[in-house]
Amino acid sequence: MARVVFPEHLLQHTGGTREIEVQASNYRGIVRAVDKQWPGIEQVLIKSAVAIDGQIYQDAWLEPIREDSEIFFMQRIEGG
Amino acid sequence: MAEARDYRAIGTRPVRPDGVDKVTGRANFGADMTLPNMIHGKVLRSPHAHARIKSIDASRALQLPGVYAVISGADFPSGAEGEISGEGGGTVSDLAKNIMARDKALYHGHAVAAVAAKTAFLAESALELIDVDYEVLPPVLDVDTAMADGAPLVDEHQRTGGGQGDAPSNIAAITKFERGDPEAGFAAADVVVEGAYRVPTAHQGYIEPHACTATLDEEGRATVWCCTQGHFDVRSMTAGVLGKSVGEIKVIPSEIGGGFGGKTVIYLEPLAVKLSELTGRPVKMVMSREEVFRATGPTSASHCRVKVGAKRDGTITAATAWLAYEAGAFPGAPVGPGCMSVFAPYDLDNFRIEGFDVLVNKPKAAAYRAPGAPQSLHAMESTIDELARKLGMDPIDLRLANCADEGTHAPYGPTFPPIGIKKCLEAAKAHPNYTTPKAEGTGRGIAAGFWFNIGMQSSAEVRLSEDGTVTVMEGSPDIGGSRASMCLMAAETLGVPYNIVRAHVGDTESTGFCNVTGGSRTTFATGLAVVQACEDIIAECKQRAAMTWDIDADQVDWTDGEAVPKPGVNIDVAPLSLADIAGNAGRTGGPILGRASLNAQGAGASFSVNFADVTVDRETGKVDVLNFTAIQDAGTAIHPAYVEGQMQGGAVQGLGWALNEEYVYDNNGVMENAGFLDYRIPVASDMPMIDTQIIEVPNPSHPYGVRGVGETPIVAPLAVTSNAVSDALGFRISDLPLSPPSVLAAIDAHDEA
Amino acid sequence: MSKVHVVTNVNGEPREMLCEPQQSLLEVLRDELGMTGTKEGCATGDCGACSVMLNGRLVCSCLTLGVEAEGADITTIEGIAEGSQLHPVQRKFLEHAALQCGICTPGFIVATKALLDRNPNPDETTIRYWLAGNLCRCTGYDKIIRAVQDAATELAHEA
Numbered sequence: 001m002a003r004v005v006f007p008e009h010l011l012q013h014t015g016g017t018r019e020i021e022v023q024a025s026n027y028r029g030i031v032r033a034v035d036k037q038w039p040g041i042e043q044v045l046i047k048s049a050v051a052i053d054g055q056i057y058q059d060a061w062l063e064p065i066r067e068d069s070e071i072f073f074m075q076r077i078e079g080g
Numbered sequence: 081m082a083e084a085r086d087y088r089a090i091g092t093r094p095v096r097p098d099g100v101d102k103v104t105g106r107a108n109f110g111a112d113m114t115l116p117n118m119i120h121g122k123v124l125r126s127p128h129a130h131a132r133i134k135s136i137d138a139s140r141a142l143q144l145p146g147v148y149a150v151i152s153g154a155d156f157p158s159g160a161e162g163e164i165s166g167e168g169g170g171t172v173s174d175l176a177k178n179i180m181a182r183d184k185a186l187y188h189g190h191a192v193a194a195v196a197a198k199t200a201f202l203a204e205s206a207l208e209l210i211d212v213d214y215e216v217l218p219p220v221l222d223v224d225t226a227m228a229d230g231a232p233l234v235d236e237h238q239r240t241g242g243g244q245g246d247a248p249s250n251i252a253a254i255t256k257f258e259r260g261d262p263e264a265g266f267a268a269a270d271v272v273v274e275g276a277y278r279v280p281t282a283h284q285g286y287i288e289p290h291a292c293t294a295t296l297d298e299e300g301r302a303t304v305w306c307c308t309q310g311h312f313d314v315r316s317m318t319a320g321v322l323g324k325s326v327g328e329i330k331v332i333p334s335e336i337g338g339g340f341g342g343k344t345v346i347y348l349e350p351l352a353v354k355l356s357e358l359t360g361r362p363v364k365m366v367m368s369r370e371e372v373f374r375a376t377g378p379t380s381a382s383h384c385r386v387k388v389g390a391k392r393d394g395t396i397t398a399a400t401a402w403l404a405y406e407a408g409a410f411p412g413a414p415v416g417p418g419c420m421s422v423f424a425p426y427d428l429d430n431f432r433i434e435g436f437d438v439l440v441n442k443p444k445a446a447a448y449r450a451p452g453a454p455q456s457l458h459a460m461e462s463t464i465d466e467l468a469r470k471l472g473m474d475p476i477d478l479r480l481a482n483c484a485d486e487g488t489h490a491p492y493g494p495t496f497p498p499i500g501i502k503k504c505l506e507a508a509k510a511h512p513n514y515t516t517p518k519a520e521g522t523g524r525g526i527a528a529g530f531w532f533n534i535g536m537q538s539s540a541e542v543r544l545s546e547d548g549t550v551t552v553m554e555g556s557p558d559i560g561g562s563r564a565s566m567c568l569m570a571a572e573t574l575g576v577p578y579n580i581v582r583a584h585v586g587d588t589e590s591t592g593f594c595n596v597t598g599g600s601r602t603t604f605a606t607g608l609a610v611v612q613a614c615e616d617i618i619a620e621c622k623q624r625a626a627m628t629w630d631i632d633a634d635q636v637d638w639t640d641g642e643a644v645p646k647p648g649v650n651i652d653v654a655p656l657s658l659a660d661i662a663g664n665a666g667r668t669g670g671p672i673l674g675r676a677s678l679n680a681q682g683a684g685a686s687f688s689v690n691f692a693d694v695t696v697d698r699e700t701g702k703v704d705v706l707n708f709t710a711i712q713d714a715g716t717a718i719h720p721a722y723v724e725g726q727m728q729g730g731a732v733q734g735l736g737w738a739l740n741e742e743y744v745y746d747n748n749g750v751m752e753n754a755g756f757l758d759y760r761i762p763v764a765s766d767m768p769m770i771d772t773q774i775i776e777v778p779n780p781s782h783p784y785g786v787r788g789v790g791e792t793p794i795v796a797p798l799a800v801t802s803n804a805v806s807d808a809l810g811f812r813i814s815d816l817p818l819s820p821p822s823v824l825a826a827i828d829a830h831d832e833a
Numbered sequence: 834m835s836k837v838h839v840v841t842n843v844n845g846e847p848r849e850m851l852c853e854p855q856q857s858l859l860e861v862l863r864d865e866l867g868m869t870g871t872k873e874g875c876a877t878g879d880c881g882a883c884s885v886m887l888n889g890r891l892v893c894s895c896l897t898l899g900v901e902a903e904g905a906d907i908t909t910i911e912g913i914a915e916g917s918q919l920h921p922v923q924r925k926f927l928e929h930a931a932l933q934c935g936i937c938t939p940g941f942i943v944a945t946k947a948l949l950d951r952n953p954n955p956d957e958t959t960i961r962y963w964l965a966g967n968l969c970r971c972t973g974y975d976k977i978i979r980a981v982q983d984a985a986t987e988l989a990h991e992a
């Protein structure tokens with residue numbers, strides 16, 4: 001099961017839950033599973049960036065997820 | 081997986097393809113466009129920092145011969161919705177209101193109307209004949225006031241985090257990060273250092289003011305020429321504001337005279353399109369320097385508090401940061417990335433970070449080079465410097481004892497892949513400028529810098545001409561030599577000489593989508609697209625060679641720009657060069673082109689370490705920078721001269737911010753120094769040479785190891801300067817800028833105490 | 834306001850134009866003569882992007898009136914190269930990567946040529962103070978100074 005971690009700004013959507021374990025083969029699967037648990041959170045998640053096993057993705061729909069992957073949702077980053 | 085290796089083209093320093101045009105005056109920048117029958121647009125700006133607009137009467141202006149149209153907020157669709165695509169974020173509705181005020185003017189200089197007239201001079205005269213009735217409201221001008229109870233509200237509808245329940249507030253959003261137990265960490269510390277640091281509003285200061293020209297055809301399709309960091313984003317933002325589809329707008333990028341983040345947003349384009357629509361003529365709009373200062377993106381002023389606890393041996397046990405950034409009149413200060421950067425160079429078990437995005441009656445903050453990081457890392461790196469002093473440790477050793485490395489769980493979430501902070505620190509320690517003791521009476525300061533870097537979407541097309549010359553088409557405006565980098569990567573991949581490759585920046589209809597040139601993404605992401613498009617060409621060339629030789633394509637190798645049979649393939653043929661294959665393309669299946677489009681992921685973080693020696697004149701308060709050394713991890717430097725250039729230019733921008741640059745406001749929220757004479761950016765005589773050392777820890781996510789280098793250089797110089805000045809004076813001045821009046825005041829206050 | 838007829842010499846060519854009395858030389862060059870190589874960064878004399886030579890003197894064309902060009906000899910960035918032959922200052926700017934965005938470059942090149950015409954062997958401090966009226970936001974000046982030094986060396990060899 002992959003470990004999914006929510007930062008502070010998402011806790012209002014997860015009722016304070018910081019971490020859950022999710023079974024999925026790609027990132028979209030993760031988002032779907034999380035949305036099932038907290039309906040509506042998908043809208044927020046698709047505006048977030050995500051770090052999958054240390055690598056930051058701004059948009060990662062089809063990224064594969066391993067059994068022991070770590071998924072950190074994070075804020076999007078801009079730049080000058 | 082990229083690792084350091086020998087390249088033929090990459091790492092050389094050829095002249096850039098657009099160079100000759102730029103040294104002869106031939107290159108066309110934003111304001112250089114002229115069209116037949118063209119007229120000129122000018123913007124009327126609010127004389128108040130905060131005011132309700134009760135009415136706008138343009139009848140007197142319209143009576144002036146040669147004045148063709150006047151527009152104001154009422155001429156734009158009201159229900160603009162959606163998020164802004166691309167990097168800056170925000171909503172289309174805020175963007176639309178920033179471009180043209182609706183019921184309220186939210187900062188001095190906010191656009192309230194625009195005129196199109198025969199000449200720019202006439203348009204300007206007509207502005208004076210537009211009658212606007214304002215109800216002046218009290219402005220709120222800094223984060224502390226804005227966050228206090230009972231502060232005037234910039235936007236009566238703004239609630240923190242967009243929530244519904246709470247009372248309206250100037251705090252648009254709060255960001256938090258936390259790990260471990262900071263209180264326990266501080267309890268375990270031998271030494272605790274804390275401080276509060278203020279950084280003023282500063283402007284990107286690109287030398288070219290914003291400019292655009294727009295024209296509409298009979299079907300209502302608009303063509304816009306403008307100087308921008310990203311014409312595809314201009315297209316979608318303009319479409320969003322005007323309620324048009326992107327298919328109705330074509331954007332042609334001119335050369336761009338600097339952006340640094342400030343030209344990732346738009347101000348004029350929808351106005352020019354609207355005026356052109358009303359007048360049936362091409363409309364050109366060019367900002368004055370004063371308008372650039374008053375109405376375009378400065379970066380956030382900030383108030384940051386940082387506290388760090390450590391053991392005697394230097395091990396940091398806990399850290400907290402409280403960061404409040406001015407967003408300007410609309411939400412969106414770069415406080416998120418500020419929070420994510422503040423502790424990024426360090427490996428910390430216990431920390432808490434809180435960030436506040438705060439509305440004030442100033443222009444909406446726009447991205448400025450590593451947006452958000454200079455402010456928060458100024459606070460952190462000043463605190464670390466104080467900690468080193470308290471512990472009696474060398475500041476590099478203290479940082480080495482705590483620095484992040486591959487495998488460190490970054491404070492903002494992910495685990496770092498290979499990163500270069502440690503190498504930069506080690507290089508600094510060994511650098512002759514550091515091993516040489518500072519001179520008598522001088523101060524030395526050192527600090528680390530960081531930026532995430534981003535990937536995002538890019539496309540590229542590579543075409544072979546019949547003589548084997550190569551054309552690269554891509555969509556990233558070239559602000560600092562990126563065409564040269566594209567050509568180098570194409571030449572390297574194809575195995576051909578640099579000088580037969582030309583790179584071009586196409587408009588929104590002649591090349592595939594590219595996000596802005598910003599976030600240090602161009603060499604990384606668009607470069608990746610160019611490399612993949614070249615690989616596409618190679619695959620095709622192998623196919624053509626195989627056809628010519630009657631063998632299978634997988635029996636062909638591509639070496640040094642030529643197709644050759646794979647070792648062991650038993651045929652007797654001469655290699656086919658790119659030119660041979662291109663010349664025969666008509667006979668082997670038609671023209672050869674390669675293309676790639678991608679959403680690049682895995683831009684590697686770029687760390688830096690900078691240090692400098694300064695003197696402080698105790699009589700005048702003037703700080704002189706004697707030398708400056710910038711060390712930065714570039715992954716792989718494709719064109720080292722332009723990498724050095726980014727490091728040097730960013731360093732001097734950071735020094736300018738630290739030493740002099742600030743928006744000075746009167747009590748009514750009127751900027752008092754809206755010109756280059758009084759908003760003083762560094763000039764040649766203010767600066768020493770900027771020594772650079774490029775560290776190369778290749779980024780595993782790029783075929784040549786590129787990380788992107790543009791943002792990081794501005795981050796460290798702020799704290800470098802503070803730390804050096806503190807070292808010279810023997811006490812700390814926490815706030816920037818360290819301009820003569822403020823340094824003198826601090827010296828006087830210190831002498832009195 | 835009636836326009837003023839001005840006869841002038843730009844880059845060795847006689848030119849005639851009608852200018853408004855309030856028009857700056859910069860506006861006249863760019864808008865009336867279509868010579869957009871000279872740039873506007875501020876229009877207040879603070880950035881040097883508009884530098885041209887007027888009767889052998891380096892001036893900010895944004896602070897000069899068009900009508901002052903009457904009978905004058907003007908050199909702009911378009912007149913620095915000899916035909917297709919780049920001036921050594923232009924070549925050195927390219928070789929040293931002394932430009933990033935390039936908006937300041939015309940002004941720097943005109944100003945540098947003016948410096949080297951009068952002082953073929955300036956030291957670093959002299960170069961930095963001479964060019965202090967030209968703003969560059971991209972380069973941090975390092976590579977510009979080196980390009981100027983190198984151009985001076987090359988011109989000295991040629992002479």
Ligand code: FES
Nearest residue numbers: 876878880881895
């Ligand atoms: S435009 Fe003339 S000095 Fe700036």
Ligand code: FES
Nearest residue numbers: 933934969970971
């Ligand atoms: S190169 Fe951009 S301002 Fe000088």
